Amino acid sequence: MxxxxxxxxxxxxxxxxxxxxxxxxxxxxxxxxxxxxxxxxxxxxxxxxxxxxxxxxxxxxxxxxxxxxxxxxxxxxxLGMVFQTSHDDFPATVLETALIGRHPFLSPWHQEGPEDLALAEAALARLDLTHLADRELSTLSGGERQRVSLATVLTQSxxxxxxxxxxxxxxxxxxxxxxxxxxxxxxxxxxxxxxxxxxxxxxxxxxxxxxxxxxxxxxxxxxxxxxxxxxxxxxxxxxxxxxxxxxxxxxxxxx
Known part of the structure; x- marks a missing residue:
């Protein structure tokens, strides 16, 4: 490590x-x-x-x-960074946002695979967000967005x-x-x-x-x-x- x-x-x-x-x-x-x-x-x-x-x-x-x-x-x-305030610059669901954590490991223009999806879903479950996976990030409360930020870094591992x-x-x-x-x-x-x-x-x-x-x-x-x-x-x-x-x-x- x-x-x-x-x-x-x-x-x-x-x-x-x-x-x-x-x-x-x-x-x-x-x-x-x-x-x-x-x-x-x-x-x-x-x-x-x-x-x-x-x-x-x-x-x-x-x-x-x-x-x-x-x-x-x-x-x-x-290295993963959890910011104090999240910025919703682009429309995305909770699951799509968590998957951003896998982007450093993907080649340009390659989409996430089954292993990446499994990591994101596990992170959402760990942060009690599974029921919000398909919700647009912009519709969430501040606390829910903070948990999504943590789930994204957890997906990043x-x-x-x-x-x-x-x-x-x-x-x-x-x-x-x-x-x-x-x-x-x-x-x-x-x-x-x-x-x-x-x-x-x-x-x-x-x-x-x-x-x-x-x-x-x-x-x-x-x-x-x-x-x-x-x-x-x-x-x-x-x-x-x-x-x-x-x-x-x-x-x-x-x-």
Whole structure:
């Protein structure tokens, strides 16, 4: 399995001074959570890791190779990106959208085969979307579209997952189901990095955390080291009350 690595990486946020260079390694089987207040650069970081934005300095490596030297098809065969917001530029059904995940593996002008269809149908079933397979994407709710985005990446079967607010628009039941899915992917050998706003989801499902501050400062490490109230209070500028529930810390804002 491939690892995603950064070497002296500085993400490019206009109008902000260069922050601390990132030297990270998202290894197969790891579940990384990216935490920080609005404007800290979480989405910019994921887009940079996916090769969608150029860094200000440093580089991203995938399977030991600089991402900038890999073609987009080669990157897409290894790395999948779940965006915070989906854009319905073309009319398509839920099943047709999920099948987009197989496009990096198809030759130009070749259609999806039975194996591709089976992967897409399995992904829809895993995301509780089978009953919506023939529905136009534009007719779905925000939460349903988010699950379709995850099903598309699951159909892609990447070795590294980048997920920007994967629980966005989802009710509590589906939030848990998505976090379980990402943990399942890690257990099967994928590396997972996800931006989250919910501290409690990060505390329960992530084994590593990266904290991003609005001034460019960053710190990272194992979750049990990073989930310290004084550290998180400084990150968010918000007092917190902490308790242990079922062996995991729970954080509640304090007035």
């Amino acid at each position: 491939d690892a995603l690595e950064t070497h002296r990486l500085v993400i490019d946020i206009p109008g902000r001074a260069a922050g601390r260079p990132l030297d990270l390694r998202v290894s197969p089987g790891e579940r990384w959570g990216v935490l920080g207040p609005n404007g800290a650069g979480k989405t910019t970081l994921l887009h940079t890791l996916a090769g969608l934005r150029a860094p200000r300095a440093g580089e991203v490596r995938l399977a030991g190779l600089p991402l900038a030297r890999l073609g987009r098809r080669a990157v897409a065969r290894r 990447p070795q590294t997952w980048l997920a920007d607010e994967p629980t966005n628009h989802l009710d509590l039941h589906h939030q848990v189901a998505i976090m379980d899915l990402l943990a399942e992917q890690a257990a099967q050998g994928s590396g997972v990095m996800m931006c989250l706003h919910d501290l409690n989801l990060a505390a329960r499902w992530c084994d590593h955390l990266l904290l991003l501050y609005p001034d460019g400062e960053a710190c990272w490490g194992p979750a049990e080291v990073m989930l310290v109230p004084t550290v998180l209070e400084r990150l968010y500028g918000q007092p917190l009350t902490t308790a242990m529930v079922d062996g995991a810390p729970v954080f509640v804002p304090r007035r």
